[in-house]
Amino acid sequence: MQTSRSNISIPEPIRDVFSSFSPRWLACIPLSALIVVAWHTAAVAQGFEAPADIDELRVVLDSIFLLFCSVLVIFMNAGFGMLEAGFCRQKNAVNILAKNLIVFGLATLAYWAIGYGLMYGEGTQFIGTSGFFFSGDPAAYGNDAYPAAVPEAISFLFQVAFAATAATIVSGAVAERIKFGAFMIFSVLLVAISYPITGHWVWDGGWLAEMGFSDFAGSTVVHSVGGWAALVGAVILGPRLGKFQDGRPSAIPGHNMGFATLGCLILWIGWFGFNPGSELAATANVPYIAVTTNLAAAAGAVTATFTAWLKDGKPDLSMIINGVLAGLVGITAGCADVNYLSAVIIGAIAGVIVVFSVSIFDSLKVDDPVGAISVHLVCGIWGTLAVGIFGTGSIVTQIIGILAIGAFTVVFSAIVWTVLKVTIGIRVTAEEESIGLDISEHGMEAYSGFVKEAGVFGSSGAAPSSSGMGATFK
Amino acid sequence: MQTSRSNISIPEPIRDVFSSFSPRWLACIPLSALIVVAWHTAAVAQGFEAPADIDELRVVLDSIFLLFCSVLVIFMNAGFGMLEAGFCRQKNAVNILAKNLIVFGLATLAYWAIGYGLMYGEGTQFIGTSGFFFSGDPAAYGNDAYPAAVPEAISFLFQVAFAATAATIVSGAVAERIKFGAFMIFSVLLVAISYPITGHWVWDGGWLAEMGFSDFAGSTVVHSVGGWAALVGAVILGPRLGKFQDGRPSAIPGHNMGFATLGCLILWIGWFGFNPGSELAATANVPYIAVTTNLAAAAGAVTATFTAWLKDGKPDLSMIINGVLAGLVGITAGCADVNYLSAVIIGAIAGVIVVFSVSIFDSLKVDDPVGAISVHLVCGIWGTLAVGIFGTGSIVTQIIGILAIGAFTVVFSAIVWTVLKVTIGIRVTAEEESIGLDISEHGMEAYSGFVKEAGVFGSSGAAPSSSGMGATFK
Amino acid sequence: MQTSRSNISIPEPIRDVFSSFSPRWLACIPLSALIVVAWHTAAVAQGFEAPADIDELRVVLDSIFLLFCSVLVIFMNAGFGMLEAGFCRQKNAVNILAKNLIVFGLATLAYWAIGYGLMYGEGTQFIGTSGFFFSGDPAAYGNDAYPAAVPEAISFLFQVAFAATAATIVSGAVAERIKFGAFMIFSVLLVAISYPITGHWVWDGGWLAEMGFSDFAGSTVVHSVGGWAALVGAVILGPRLGKFQDGRPSAIPGHNMGFATLGCLILWIGWFGFNPGSELAATANVPYIAVTTNLAAAAGAVTATFTAWLKDGKPDLSMIINGVLAGLVGITAGCADVNYLSAVIIGAIAGVIVVFSVSIFDSLKVDDPVGAISVHLVCGIWGTLAVGIFGTGSIVTQIIGILAIGAFTVVFSAIVWTVLKVTIGIRVTAEEESIGLDISEHGMEAYSGFVKEAGVFGSSGAAPSSSGMGATFK
Incomplete structure (x- = not known):
């Protein structure tokens, strides 16, 4: 061309x-x-044949629409990366960034090789059993610029982006103490096996779809799956050193609220690919879905802000951020099924839920540095139930779906995390954790040239005798 | 689905x-x-009926086009957030980020409930009087994937994004000294009432539209409205402590030029939604508008760079940034009405204007930490006039529109800011301002774990005795 | 409207x-x-005539597709800016950001005035000779919303974005020591003259196109051109002070790995405009191209990670980043011509190449602070050859194209850099370099208010006696 x-x-x-x-x-x-x-x-x-009829042009419009939706969803990797890095300490920033970057590479390859076949291949109501190592040949495509049906390539791209989202949710909850290699292995297995199987149940005509379980864009299929895996990981890993001193949770503030806010806003726009794209075609429903999505995010932001303000006396930026994400996760299941006022209510409730959920997990001594479990698991469940309350789904069916997918994911995650723990180990040593994973796991700093408060340097830390070139620790 | x-x-x-x-x-x-x-x-x-004719498919293409344009405009919230945060001091970064994040949530809800009805509801030439709490029901949409006309949902989404822009412009000019709650209330009122009324005059067939006032994408309707509100706010608030010592303005440098530059580039691409999207349909004019937009931004960047270089002896990055934005604001009114060479000239002049405007407001002792008034108000006026010079508008009509909208916005803003001042107060105390709004308003730091220069710590500030977990101030 | x-x-x-x-x-x-x-x-x-037939609507769909692809490619400026700033030291961050911002402004104007005409204007097989100061008049566009052919405006916008990419590649390799003015002049000449001429050979029916040279989206036409110019610049400039002490390369770590990772992810999504957009029309091939692009990026990320891990004992984040980019550059030439498995292999090999290439240039004492030469030149060559190995191109023709374009670019760059060196000078003084280019060239800091490690401050640098307003150095 x-x-x-x-x-x-x-x-x-x-x-x-x-x-x-x-x-x-x-x-x-x-x-x-x-x-x-x-x-x-x-x-x-x-160099192309002109489209022969409206339908051929429609197919291309669908493809282009899904391409840009895929791009928005893929951009969510940057959103999660910035959000999680910002909410953690600077001594672990390289580690979190590295996890969020490599996880999309690993997820792409794992889903290409195995996951896509398990999720969308032909098979039974419980699992797909064909279509591994998804293949495509330019000769088959290059000759037909306006084919009769939407090319499977774009479906694959959109689904890859979704699969990676599930894995990246985990990375926040296990941050600041997990071994890099263990996280990589877990992510590959989640995206290759667990996420596709439960996804198949709902989105490829599996048994939950048969029952009428309704989850338009994945409050359960994506977000609570990631959330369950994150919860199991956080519990098995245990809390960070110093998080629960004297039995009380102590705040471990994030190191870059600019990154966290940027991440939130990137995720906000990413959701305009996530939810409207789940229509899987360019139709007039797409704007409708975009509006419910936006209203819920806005409502979540506002209620979380005021809830935190009333509860803690200050409008906490990290809660505004989590309120936005709570609203977005909450509307994901029902974005095409509820009216605008319901979308506002769903988001508003999610914004309240997330603030209290963070406190509850703290009191349960589950250490989740970025609030991923509250946002993705708790609000994912809320959003799935909300389809039964405000939309066309049945509450009973919704609960069955939530529990079935939750149970599968918890069992799968528990097995994998436990096997990893007794084999290669999943947690860094206490000394490595104190130094920070950036130095201990990656041999580098995130912010070379800046003077940081203590930790690795001890009391003389504020002014290390580095050269003008910036210090390294290799 | x-x-x-x-x-x-x-x-x-x-x-x-x-x-x-x-x-x-x-x-x-x-x-x-x-x-x-x-x-x-x-x-x-x-699962959909095929579109019956070209026009049905065109309607969907229009919708998809406007969805992605809306996404780009919504992304501008991240651009403004990064830009404003970067141009302010680190001790106020959380506050600025929080303002820029919550303002989009508030604007969405306020415009949904009230603003959209005032702006686009049926009514008189002066105000819309219907369509409040914009409603939508999935049953009405989900059955008609290819309707005969563009769904109103996408118009609403695009307009919400615009409305939020007006509010977010204000946040930069009043930064580093305004109370968080006062800003939130002002933003809600601006988006719910003032912006929609003047917008109705121009973009919903109101009296200025009748007169032939021409403002394609909002140099006046959006940018100068935000700029007027910002100017009134900055004047009523007064300058930051230490800005005008001994009667002379002293530079208060921003704390993160990486954020500011990123913000500028996000805004640059956001404008490809802002201006081309204002065509409100996918047509062959759209690329034309994109090219004028890009040429003006480029010209503004280059002339601002050289103007600052000649004037101050250095190519000041903050002026390159403001030059880009000046060019973009300048071309916004005329992007569809001027030829390419004119676009270059309009942008080039805006780039010169912005450099001198910043100095002039400094000499007038109006303290605008990020240059928002120069960029959005001054270049917004310039851009609106430029339609009369280079495009098809009449200069006289353009001036009438600028003055009418400016007068309304100034009066409205003055009333609101004054009422807020005498009731809840709009400015933090001198002590809170010295400490920084992050600690005093939000109880948190933007950059926990880094050693900052003085201010809150006094002379011993460079090495606070924090624990390895990072210091907090809660 | x-x-x-x-x-x-x-x-x-x-x-x-x-x-x-x-x-x-x-x-x-x-x-x-x-x-x-x-x-x-x-x-x-x-306010528009409806499209008369499918083809008129197709033309608009093509335009809208290319608009959003252009936006993604233009967003790559933010990606390069963040990546390069993050990989350099904080004392040069303003300078790098300023270069990456102004270069898009300069490139837009230079390509508008001259480059577009040389590249796509009518002329000979070697150069275009018409179409300078690309003009457009709204009267010609505004009357025909659905024209018979794709408007040239969108082609121009897409090509401008590509041209700027070539220039911005250079900025990373010459970072931390080049004079701002010299870089600006070089960039203008590269985009106005050199890049368009070699581009014309391949993409406007020139002699290489005639020979069958295949470079779908620009592994050679864009990336290796930028890479050659970078190599020549880095060699003529010489290494940074302190890079090769005692004859051995010493690591000079980047100052903000968050910026670098964000930049990488922005570039990743930008490539979904770069490669699929090179189809130049909305067709069903576009998703195919997006999938090969994504698979190669993922494979590059994974192999670079493990290669660096095996080679240096740590999973180096900067190598994960460069692995992603290596995969993307590698697939650029063949993204439409190879099957999915080949895309994985091409990306995987690129990921290995880039790790060793960085070491080799280090051992050759070519100082490239961000690895731009390894990513863009070396992997650009690899990708162009790969079309001959995995795709439909002939290896011999591919080599001829690589050498011809490389030779032209090297000669052009050497002449320009040398003339600049003997006239205005291209390198800052040793003192300016030690202080950092932010202060010496721009009179400002990137991170005002933070305490940095030494260099300019000497041993007392960790706690400068600044005021609470943040120190300046003007």
């Missing part, structure tokens, strides 16, 4: 005719003949 | 039957007939 | 008629009368 670039405009002889006149001249002379020529040649000049 | 995911490819007839249709349809129609249908057309496999 | 906003939905009487029927009912009754009404009213309400 590369040589057709110059042909984006019509061929030279025709172009010459056009360019020799000013637009006004062109408007004054009879154009009909030229236009007929230009219009037929334009299609040929692009 | 969630069960239709597997149908993005159309391989297996059995699978299609299970997943393509809603249960209601399955109950109503004999399966045998459906199998035949599912085999034959992708449209049916997706 | 601004006054048509309220008319985005069709008038109520018409809408009522439509909404009282379900689509299936509508499909079953004679529609012709209704359609005629809807179509005329919709068009009039929007």
Whole structure:
């Protein structure tokens, strides 16, 4: 196609005719003949057959729509990366960033090789059993620019982006103490096996779909799956050193609220790919879904802000952020099934829930540095139930779905985390944790050249005798 | 729709039957007939009727176009957040980020409840009087994937994004000294009442539209409205402590130029939603508008760079940033009405204007920490006038529109700011301002774990005796 | 167009008629009368003629697709800015950010004035000789919302974004020691003259296109061109002070790995505009290209991670980042020509190459602070060769193209850098370099208010006696 670039405009002889006149001249002379020529040649000049009918063009519009939705969902990796890094301490920032970056690479390959086949391959009501190592050959595509059906490639891309989201949710809850290698293995297995199987039950005509379980964009299929895996991981790992001193939780503040806020806003726009894209086609429903999504996010932001303000006496930025995300996770299941006022209510309730949920997990001594469990698991459950309350789903069916997928994911996660624990180990040593995972796991600092408060340096830490080149610890 | 995911490819007839249709349809129609249908057309496999004609598909294309434009405009919240945070001091970063995040939530709800009705509801030439609490019901949308006209949902989403922009402009000018609650109330009132009324005059067939006032994407309707509100706020608040020592303005440098530059580049791409999206339909004019927008931004960047270089002896990064934004604000009114060379000239002049405007407001002792008044008000006025000079508008009409909208916004803002001042107060105490709003208003730091220069710590500040967990101030 | 906003939905009487029927009912009754009404009213309400046939709508879809692809590519400026700033020291951050911001402004104007004409103007097989100061008049566009061919405006916008990419690649390799003015001049000349000429050879039917040289999205045309210019610049400039002490390379760690990771993820999504957009039309091939792109990026990330882990004993975040980019650059030439498994292999090999390449350039004493030469030049060459190995290109032709374009770019760059060196000078003084370019070139700090490690401050640097307002150095 590369040589057709110059042909984006019509061929030279025709172009010459056009360019020799000013637009006004062109408007004054009879154009009909030229236009007929230009219009037929334009299609040929692009090297493609023109679409034969409306449906062929619709297929391409669907594809383009899903491409940009996929891009937005993939951008959520940056959102999660910034959010989680910002909410953790600077001595672990490299580690969290590395986890959030590599997890999308691993998820892509794991889902390509195995997960996509288990989730969308032909098989039973419980599992797909074909379509591994999803293949595509340019010869099969390059000859048909306007095919009769949406190419499977775009479905795969959109689903890869979703699968990676489930894994990246985990990374926040286990942050600041997990071994890098153990996290990588867990992520691969979650995306390759667990997420696709439960996803198949709902989104590929499996037994939960048969029952009428309704989860339009994945409050349960994506968010609570990630949340359950995160919960199990956080419990098995145990809390960070110093989190529960004297039996009381102590605040361990994040190191970069700019990153966290940026991450939240990236996730907000990412959700406009996540929810509307789940329509899987460019239709007039898409704007509707976008509006419910936005209203719920806004309502979650506002109620979380005031809840935290009333509860703690200050409008806590980290709670505004989590309120936005709570509203978004909450509306994900019902974004196409509830009216606008219901969307506001669902988001508003999610914003209240998330504030108290964070406190509850703290009091249960489950250490979740970024609030991932409260946002994705608790509000994911809330959102799935809300379809039964405000939408067309049945509450009983929704509960069955939540429990079934939860049980599978908990059992799967518990097995994997436990096997990893007794084999390669999942937690860094206390000394490595004190130093920070950036130095101990990656041999580098996130913020070379800045003076940080203590920890690794002890009392003389504020002014290490580094060279002008910035200190390293390799 | 969630069960239709597997149908993005159309391989297996059995699978299609299970997943393509809603249960209601399955109950109503004999399966045998459906199998035949599912085999034959992708449209049916997706669970939708195919579009009946070109116009139905055009409507969906318009919707998808406006969705992604809306996403870009909503992303501008991240741009403004990063820009304003970067240009302020680290001790106020949490506050600025919190303002920029919550303002989009508040604006969404306020515009949904009231603003959209005042702006686009049916009414008089001066105000809309219907359509409050904009409602939508999935039953009305979910049955008509390819309707005859663009769904109002997408218009609402696009307009919400615009409304929030006006409010977020204010936040920069009043930064580092305003009370969080007062800012929230002002933002709600601006988005709910003031912005929609003046917007109605121009963009909903109001009296200024009748006169021929031309403001394609909102140099005046959005940017100068935000700028006027910002100016009034900055004047009533007064300058930051220490800004005008000994009668001379002293530079108070921003704390994170990486954030500021990122914010600028996010805003740059956001403008490709802002200006082209204002076409309100996917047409061949859209690329034209994108090119004028980009040329003006580039020209503003270059002229601001050289103007600052000549004026101050250094190429000041904050002026390159403001030059980009000046060019963008300047071209916003005329992006569809001027030729490319004019776009370059409009942007180039805006880039010069912004550099001198910043100095002038400094000399007038109006303290605007991020230059928002110069960028949005001054260049917004310039851009609106430029339509009369380079485009099809009449200068006289343009001036009438600028003055009318400016007068309304100034009076409205002055009343609101004054009422807030005498009731709840709009400015933090001098002590709170010295400590920084992050600690005094939010009880948290933006950059926990880093050693900062003085201020709150006094002379011993460089090495506080914190624990390895990072210090908190709760 | 601004006054048509309220008319985005069709008038109520018409809408009522439509909404009282379900689509299936509508499909079953004679529609012709209704359609005629809807179509005329919709068009009039929007202020546009309706598209006359499928092809007119296709043209608009192509335009919208390319607009959003252009936005993604333009967003890559933010990606490069964050990546390069993060990989350098904080004392040079303002300088790098300023370079990455102004370069897009300069590139836009230079390409508008000269480059676009040399690249896509009519001319010979070696150079275009027309179309300078690309012009557009709203009168010519505003009257034809659905033209017969894709408007040239969108081609220009997409090509501008590409041209800027080539220039921004250079900025990383010459960072931390180049004069700001010299970089600006070089960038303008590269984008105005060198890049367009070699681009014309391949993408506008020039002699390499005639030979069958295949480079779909620019592994050579964009990335290795930028890489060659970077290599020549880095060699002529010489290494940074302290980089090669005692003959051995010493690590100079970057100052903000959050910025670098964010930059990488922005570039990742930017590539979904870069590669699929190079199809230059909305077709069903686009998803295919997106999938090969994503698979290669993922594979590069994973292999670079493990290669660095095996080689250096740690999973180095900067190598994960460069692995992603290596995979992306590697697949750029062949993204439309290779099957999915080949895409994985191409990316995987690129991920290995980049790790060793960084070491090799270090051992050759070529100082490239961000690894730009390894990513863009070396992997650009690899990707271009890979088309001959895995795709439809001929290896011999690919090598001829690589060498011809490389030779032209090297000669051009060497001349320009040398002329700049002997005239205005290209390198700052040793003292300026020690202080950092932020203070010496721009008179400002990137992180005012934070305490940094030494360098400019000497041993007392950790606690400068600044005021509470943050120190400046003007």
